[in-house]
Amino acid sequence: QLQLQESGPGLVKPSETLSLTCTVSGGSLSSSYYWGWIRQPPGKGLEWIGAIYYSGNTYSTYYNPSLTSRLTISVDSSNSQFSLKLSFLTAADTAVYYCARLGRNGGSYSYFDYWGRGTLVTVSS
Amino acid sequence: EIVLTQSPGTLSLSPGEGATLSCRASQNVRNNNLAWYQQKPGQAPRLLIYGASSRATGIPDRFSGSGSGTDFTLTINRLEPEDFAVYYCQQYGSFTWTFGQGTKVEIK
16 A cells, blocks of 8 residues: 655744655655645645656656745655755745645546645744 | 636535535646545545546545536535545646635535
């Protein structure tokens, strides 16, 4: 059974950079799937952050246009992990951050089928 | 960017009743790349429906999805106590994934 687990700091100061890692177990990170990040501010809805496709030695990244200037998503295949870095944090970035796998329907990786439990990140001084 | 609008915002129903949730897209959702999720407090979302109408593994058949183009529906037949939750639709197109704002199904 595929499992995903987010890890990272629970508290980050404004203007600093958030680094989160998602560890994938029970399956291969390089099995030609897309992997994504989603966040949810307290009491609010879901927002797609970005996604990465990894296969062999190649990867492609896709970012939410509203976050692209502050966002980097990368892969560490040796540790079966993918990561998120979000810079210049403000209070508006306070949210539960989820990592997830994108499932394939026909020719598109269109839906999130496996999710981590999420990790709460608070941006505050 | 495709915007998804869900209605109603809140649905107040009793166990055993049926629920109809709507998701309307601002543009055509190509290839019916529309999914539905259920989220309970303190939990991650759970995939219910993908491809507009295909049930995910292990999802009871009282959940069904329909629609195409810009109008999609999630139907829950005979609500069980565990079905009271928030439901989100989500679309994919051109390497962009977006969610609706959610519909809360609460006990009347």
